[in-house]
Amino acid sequence: MNSRNIRLAVIPGDGIGTEVVAEGLKVLEAVGTKVETTTYDLGAKRYHETGETLPDVVLDELRGYDAILLGAVGDPSVPPGVLERDLLLRLRFELDHYVNLRPVKLFPGVETPLGGVRPEDIDMIVVREGTEGLYAGAGGVLRRGTPQEVATQESVNTAYGVERVVRYAFDKALSRPRRKLTLVHKTNVLTYAGDLWARTVDRVSLEYPDVETDYCHIDAASMFFVNQPQRFDVIVTDNLFGDIITDIGAAIAGGIGLAASGNVNPDRTAPSMFEPVHGSAPDIAGQGKADPTATILSVAMLLDHLGLAEDAARVEQAVADDLVERQTGWSGRTTQEIGDDITARVAG
Amino acid sequence: MNSRNIRLAVIPGDGIGTEVVAEGLKVLEAVGTKVETTTYDLGAKRYHETGETLPDVVLDELRGYDAILLGAVGDPSVPPGVLERDLLLRLRFELDHYVNLRPVKLFPGVETPLGGVRPEDIDMIVVREGTEGLYAGAGGVLRRGTPQEVATQESVNTAYGVERVVRYAFDKALSRPRRKLTLVHKTNVLTYAGDLWARTVDRVSLEYPDVETDYCHIDAASMFFVNQPQRFDVIVTDNLFGDIITDIGAAIAGGIGLAASGNVNPDRTAPSMFEPVHGSAPDIAGQGKADPTATILSVAMLLDHLGLAEDAARVEQAVADDLVERQTGWSGRTTQEIGDDITARVAG
Ligand SMILES: CC(C)[C@H](C(=O)O)[C@@H](O)C(=O)O
Ligand SMILES: CC(C)[C@H](C(=O)O)[C@@H](O)C(=O)O
Numbered sequence: 001m002n003s004r005n006i007r008l009a010v011i012p013g014d015g016i017g018t019e020v021v022a023e024g025l026k027v028l029e030a031v032g033t034k035v036e037t038t039t040y041d042l043g044a045k046r047y048h049e050t051g052e053t054l055p056d057v058v059l060d061e062l063r064g065y066d067a068i069l070l071g072a073v074g075d076p077s078v079p080p081g082v083l084e085r086d087l088l089l090r091l092r093f094e095l096d097h098y099v100n101l102r103p104v105k106l107f108p109g110v111e112t113p114l115g116g117v118r119p120e121d122i123d124m125i126v127v128r129e130g131t132e133g134l135y136a137g138a139g140g141v142l143r144r145g146t147p148q149e150v151a152t153q154e155s156v157n158t159a160y161g162v163e164r165v166v167r168y169a170f171d172k173a174l175s176r177p178r179r180k181l182t183l184v185h186k187t188n189v190l191t192y193a194g195d196l197w198a199r200t201v202d203r204v205s206l207e208y209p210d211v212e213t214d215y216c217h218i219d220a221a222s223m224f225f226v227n228q229p230q231r232f233d234v235i236v237t238d239n240l241f242g243d244i245i246t247d248i249g250a251a252i253a254g255g256i257g258l259a260a261s262g263n264v265n266p267d268r269t270a271p272s273m274f275e276p277v278h279g280s281a282p283d284i285a286g287q288g289k290a291d292p293t294a295t296i297l298s299v300a301m302l303l304d305h306l307g308l309a310e311d312a313a314r315v316e317q318a319v320a321d322d323l324v325e326r327q328t329g330w331s332g333r334t335t336q337e338i339g340d341d342i343t344a345r346v347a348g
Numbered sequence: 349m350n351s352r353n354i355r356l357a358v359i360p361g362d363g364i365g366t367e368v369v370a371e372g373l374k375v376l377e378a379v380g381t382k383v384e385t386t387t388y389d390l391g392a393k394r395y396h397e398t399g400e401t402l403p404d405v406v407l408d409e410l411r412g413y414d415a416i417l418l419g420a421v422g423d424p425s426v427p428p429g430v431l432e433r434d435l436l437l438r439l440r441f442e443l444d445h446y447v448n449l450r451p452v453k454l455f456p457g458v459e460t461p462l463g464g465v466r467p468e469d470i471d472m473i474v475v476r477e478g479t480e481g482l483y484a485g486a487g488g489v490l491r492r493g494t495p496q497e498v499a500t501q502e503s504v505n506t507a508y509g510v511e512r513v514v515r516y517a518f519d520k521a522l523s524r525p526r527r528k529l530t531l532v533h534k535t536n537v538l539t540y541a542g543d544l545w546a547r548t549v550d551r552v553s554l555e556y557p558d559v560e561t562d563y564c565h566i567d568a569a570s571m572f573f574v575n576q577p578q579r580f581d582v583i584v585t586d587n588l589f590g591d592i593i594t595d596i597g598a599a600i601a602g603g604i605g606l607a608a609s610g611n612v613n614p615d616r617t618a619p620s621m622f623e624p625v626h627g628s629a630p631d632i633a634g635q636g637k638a639d640p641t642a643t644i645l646s647v648a649m650l651l652d653h654l655g656l657a658e659d660a661a662r663v664e665q666a667v668a669d670d671l672v673e674r675q676t677g678w679s680g681r682t683t684q685e686i687g688d689d690i691t692a693r694v695a696g
Binding site: 089116195196240252255 | 433460465485489491494498500502503505508511534535536537566594596598599604
């Protein structure tokens with residue numbers, strides 16, 4: 001991998017997406033790895049101009065890259081959900097990103113809303129399933145707009161889909177010092193889906209005697225994120241529960257401006273896609289107010305995924321150093337200034 | 349209501365349920381209102397002895413009371429979910445508790461895991477739907493235990509069910525100083541159900557011009573509970589999202605030991621049921637370690653529901669005073685001691 005160019009597709013998207021992606025690319029360049037980028041103008045503008053969200057031919061082209069870097073999609077001018085579903089979620093599903101990897105880590109120097117918590121108290125990885133569950137789009141509506149309306153929404157879970165993400169999570173747990181894996185679900189209410197998840201974890205755990213497994217209901221887990229985050233090491237959970245707890249995770253680890261994620265296809269049958277957890281934030285777009293750190297940390301995950309672990313570590317270290325500095329004296333840099341500072345650390 | 353006895357059914361349940369309910373009843377007695385209680389031995393013991401969770405004849409009897417006070421159900425000796433579903437959830441569904449009312453309020457003197465937050469920053473009420481959604485029990489499994497297994501879980505939402513809880517929430521918002529109502533859902537992914545919820549809030553809002561309405565995705569709301577709880581006044585949400593955010597709410601407002609709830613049937617076609625949000629906590633059962641405060645605050649909600657607003661306020665004030673005292677010097681009272689102290693305040 002090191003010997004050839006990385007072919008990267010870039011989807012800056014909407015709002016602050018373009019701003020933060022620019023900084024992510026700057027850092028990537030500073031790493032020194034040869035990267036060949038192609039930018040795709042998917043998002044609100046394209047939708048308004050052509051009505052297209054993700055044309056099939058573009059999707060096919062994207063399949064040819066080593067990885068994808070995405071900023072954020074969504075704009076108030078587009079009907080809610082259209083870009084999320086037809087672009088973002090479609091990419092995750094079509095490219096079989098069955099692992100949505102979201103580290104929740106409190107870097108030294110970063111302020112957390114939790115009092116008395118130290119960086120070592122918040123250091124986990126959420127392995128969120130990315131291609132099933134309530135995100136399948138299954139459901140329907142009967143007698144819409146009448147007093148007799150019924151609207152349903154279906155969570156679809158398969159042994160195939162659950163087992164592969166559970167295996168990934170066990171491997172991940174095995175690679176970490178604590179070797180602990182917690183399944184988060186709601187087995188006492190979602191009995192069919194919960195039973196499949198719980199049985200799968202039980203069965204696969206037999207192959208991982210060195211990993212301690214644990215179970216937590218989503219409601220209790222959400223509470224523990226706030227008052228006992230030390231409890232968790234690696235978490236495996238479904239698509240919707242993962243969506244929710246990783247936002248709590250972002251909150252306790254210093255905010256959405258720092259939360260990175262990877263939509264990973266571990267089988268490498270299609271490129272993985274890296275993106276900040278935050279959205280397009282139209283309210284602050286174009287003002288240089290967005291924090292590019294989440295995107296830069298997503299670039300580190302991208303490098304790691306491509307086998308460039310050392311480069312990834314360098315980027316993460318540069319971010320860590322920048323974050324420590326922010327404590328003392330830093331008042332208010334622009335998106336670009338933060339990007340420049342981290343780039344300088346990576347290059348230096 | 350004041351002139352006659354309150355007829356109260358009491359279901360202490362399992363684990364710490366019996367301990368905390370005893371204190372709740374002590375406080376209720378101290379209020380001076382005439383209460384006639386009948387205790388029902390539903391829970392793990394009954395299940396083991398007779399195989400029964402909630403016999404139809406008991407359910408019918410329960411319909412005849414003015415209200416129900418429940419401790420907690422669930423025990424490791426019973427297959428997971430059985431008592432939750434066949435007893436607790438069955439009561440909520442059969443008695444049409446379509447409003448699951450959960451105040452999230454930081455009392456002065458109570459420690460919160462959030463740094464720098466003042467009591468006035470956390471003062472909201474979550475109106476959780478209680479009879480629909482993913483709690484309907486709909487779903488199924490195909491080819492269980494094989495690599496081809498498919499497990500589904502369905503969220504069922506009706507215009508009837510959504511509108512009545514939304515109306516209740518608007519009324520609740522109108523009765524509070526801020527008059528703000530936030531719908532929490534995931535409309536960008538759960539398009540059918542989300543559309544029904546969003547349209548219903550929009551339509552009903554026309555009848556409440558004095559209530560400010562707002563929308564928040566469940567993932568963002570979960571984050572805001574941690575880093576911007578001031579954002580919320582009254583929240584209306586579905587059964588599962590309500591389950592999750594009220595546990596985050598409990599965490600930020602000082603822990604599950606203080607979180608009260610009412611399963612309310614506003615049409616009074618059946619008795620409402622009041623219970624602490626916490627579970628049966630078998631690990632600390634019988635040791636006098638449980639905090640009865642959540643149950644005592646649930647008793648206050650019960651009194652309020654029965655039209656005894658002044659008595660309710662007296663109980664809440666006694667709890668508030670006790671909580672302030674805990675700050676200074678209080679080290680470790682037993683369940684009974686806390687109950688005694690609050691009872692003395694109510695009586696005094
Ligand atoms: C935008 C939305 C569809 C998406 C999701 O729900 O997965 C987002 O919240 C996320 O977590 O990446
Ligand atoms: C015990 C469980 C079924 C219940 C729920 O999910 O509603 C509990 O978590 C609650 O919040 O009262």
